[in-house]
Amino acid sequence: MSFSAKENFDHEQERATGILLTNLGTPDAPTRAALQDYLAEFLWDPRVVEQPRWLWWLILNAIILNTRPAKSAALYEKVWTDEGSPLLATGKRQREKLEAALQERGIGAVHVELAMRYGNPSIRKGLEALREKNCDRMIVLPLYPQYSATTTGSTFDAVAKVLKEWRRVPRLTFIDAYHDQPLYIEALAASIRDHWKENGKAERLLLSFHGIPESYFENGDPYPCHCRKTARLVREALGLDETQLQLAFQSRFGKEPWVQPYTDETLEKWGKEGVESVDVICPGFAADCLETLEEIAMENREVFLGAGGKRYSYIPALNDSDAHVQALTQVVLKES
Ligand SMILES: C=CC1=C(C)c2cc3[nH]c(cc4nc(cc5[nH]c(cc1n2)c(C)c5CCC(=O)O)C(CCC(=O)O)=C4C)c(C)c3C=C
Ligand SMILES: [Fe+2]
Numbered sequence: 001m002s003f004s005a006k007e008n009f010d011h012e013q014e015r016a017t018g019i020l021l022t023n024l025g026t027p028d029a030p031t032r033a034a035l036q037d038y039l040a041e042f043l044w045d046p047r048v049v050e051q052p053r054w055l056w057w058l059i060l061n062a063i064i065l066n067t068r069p070a071k072s073a074a075l076y077e078k079v080w081t082d083e084g085s086p087l088l089a090t091g092k093r094q095r096e097k098l099e100a101a102l103q104e105r106g107i108g109a110v111h112v113e114l115a116m117r118y119g120n121p122s123i124r125k126g127l128e129a130l131r132e133k134n135c136d137r138m139i140v141l142p143l144y145p146q147y148s149a150t151t152t153g154s155t156f157d158a159v160a161k162v163l164k165e166w167r168r169v170p171r172l173t174f175i176d177a178y179h180d181q182p183l184y185i186e187a188l189a190a191s192i193r194d195h196w197k198e199n200g201k202a203e204r205l206l207l208s209f210h211g212i213p214e215s216y217f218e219n220g221d222p223y224p225c226h227c228r229k230t231a232r233l234v235r236e237a238l239g240l241d242e243t244q245l246q247l248a249f250q251s252r253f254g255k256e257p258w259v260q261p262y263t264d265e266t267l268e269k270w271g272k273e274g275v276e277s278v279d280v281i282c283p284g285f286a287a288d289c290l291e292t293l294e295e296i297a298m299e300n301r302e303v304f305l306g307a308g309g310k311r312y313s314y315i316p317a318l319n320d321s322d323a324h325v326q327a328l329t330q331v332v333l334k335e336s
C-alpha cells in the first residue's frame, strides 16, 4: 500500500489554510453525450438514490440513461451561457471573491479552490491543488445552506475517499450547514427587499427548495427542518405572516412521494384561487442553475400564469453578490 504526498514537499515551507468550495456539479456541455456521463455519475451515488443496487442498476442503465440525457440536454441548452454552465461560471466568481475577502481579513496565507461533487473540476483535483499550495489546514464548504445526506453527506464521502489515500491528512473542518447563519438570512432578506423596491411587492412570496424523497426525511435526514428554519427566519426578517410567505419543494424525480408541498402544485393552486401575483426565490441554491433558471423562472411561470395568475417574478439566487460573499466569509471565519 502506498500513500500520496505533495510533489517536491519541503518540511520548511510556510503553512497555509485551504478552503474547498464545492457545489453539486454540472455537465461539461448541453449535449446528450455529456449529460449521459454526468447523470451516470450523479445518479449512481447511493446517497442520491437509495434503492437496492441491482434494481437501480437495471432501471438506470436500461431506462433512465437512455431517455433522460436527451431531455435534460434540451433544458440545459436553454440556460447555457457564453461562459458555459451558469452553476460553474458563478462558482468561479464566488471562488475568486471569497478568496479576496478572506485574504483581506489577515488570517495568514489562505487559498480557495472550487470543486464539483460530480463532473469537473473534481474534488480530487481541488484537494490536490490546495495540498500543492501547502495547505495543511482545510475547510470544506459545500454550497448547500441546508444539510442533506444527498448533497452535503455525499460531498463528505467524496472528500474522505480522497483523503484516505494521503500520507499527510490535513487538519480538517467540514461545514455541514449554514441555514440559520445571520448574514445568509440577511442577504436573502435584502435581496427580496431590493426586488420589491424595483418591481413592487407581489401578494405572495414563495420560498422554493429542492426536494428529497419523503422516506429520506422519515429515516433522519434533517433537510426539511433546515429549510423550514431558513424560511421562518427570512419571514421574521421581512415582517411577513404565514400566508404572505410560504415554503414548497421542487424538482421531484421518480415515482415515490417527495417532501411536500410541491412547488408546481402550490403555484397552480394559488393561480386557481385567484392569487394574482407571486415572487419566487430559491434560498437553497447558492448559485443559479438549471433548477432555478429553467424549472422555476420558466416552467413554473407557465404553471402559475396558466392557472390564472397575472404576474410572476423570479428573484435570483445570491450568486456572487457582495452580501453573499460576506455571508460565506463569516461562515468560514467562524471555523478558522
Ligand atoms: C435523483 C434524485 C435527486 C435528489 C435526491 C436530488 C437532491 C438535490 N439536488 C440539489 C441540487 C441540484 N440538483 C440539480 C440537478 C439535478 N438533480 C437531480 C436529481 C436529484 N437531486 C437531477 C437528475 C438533476 C439534473 C438535471 C435533470 O436532469 O433534471 C442541480 C442543477 C445542476 C446544474 O447543472 O445546473 C442542483 C444545484 C439539492 C440541493 C438536493 C437536495 C437537497
Ligand atoms: Fe437535484
Ligand SMILES: [Fe+2]
Pocket: 251, 290, 291, 295
Ligand atoms: Fe429540475
